[in-house]
Amino acid sequence: MAPKVLITGANGYIASVTVSHFLSHGWHVRGTVRSAKSSAGLVSALQPYVDSGALEFAIVPDITLPGAFNAAVSGVDAIVHMASPVSLSFTDPDPVIHTAVQGTQTVLRSAFDFITGQRIFYGNAVNQLNSTQSYLQQEQVTLKSQENTLIGADLTKAATDLTRATTAHDAALAAAAKILPTSLLDYLK
Numbered sequence: 472m473a474p475k476v477l478i479t480g481a482n483g484y485i486a487s488v489t490v491s492h493f494l495s496h497g498w499h500v501r502g503t504v505r506s507a508k509s510s511a512g513l514v515s516a517l518q519p520y521v522d523s524g525a526l527e528f529a530i531v532p533d534i535t536l537p538g539a540f541n542a543a544v545s546g547v548d549a550i551v552h553m554a555s556p557v558s559l560s561f562t563d564p565d566p567v568i569h570t571a572v573q574g575t576q577t578v579l580r581s582a583f584d585f586i587t588g589q590r591i592f593y594g595n596a597v598n599q600l601n602s603t604q605s606y607l608q609q610e611q612v613t614l615k616s617q618e619n620t621l622i623g624a625d626l627t628k629a630a631t632d633l634t635r636a637t638t639a640h641d642a643a644l645a646a647a648a649k650i651l652p653t654s655l656l657d658y659l660k
Contacts, residue, residue: 534574540577
């Protein structure tokens with residue numbers, strides 16, 4: 472059986488493209504929406520997937536309520552959390568930030584409570600690469616400090632280790648650069 476992913480906020484602009492991408496790669500998708508009416512555009516655009524049972528929807532009217540995602544996470548293999556409040560006219564960011572944070576905590580709590588044997592990843596490739604870069608910079612500082620304080624240290628080994636770490640980071644950046652444009656072009660089709 473095909474793996475199933477839960478995509479929260481499935482009717483959002485980016486999330487709807489993500490739904491289509493997963494479906495086109497053989498996944499089954501359960502998308503959350505605030506109401507049945509808000510799924511109408513996706514149902515219309517992706518009717519063959521709905522008819523085959525590959526695309527289904529779970530109604531989650533308020534993402535901040537404890538347990539809001541409990542039923543939605545049941546039986547899924549992965550979760551892509553994309554639901555977040557969007558407003559082009561807000562003047563106070565606090566309610567939007569509060570809802571985004573609470574919604575993320577709610578879906579994570581449901582995932583921890585109802586999914587077993589899975590890992591949860593939060594973030595994106597850019598954040599991961601930035602984290603790696605920060606780590607490598609700290610390692611470089613540590614190596615330089617050790618170079619200055621240790622007599623007889625194996626500087627060749629330290630330099631080799633740093634070069635390997637930097638090469639791995641550069642390779643990850645190059646891979647991300649190749650993947651990202653391809654993915655963006657796929658979404659424009």
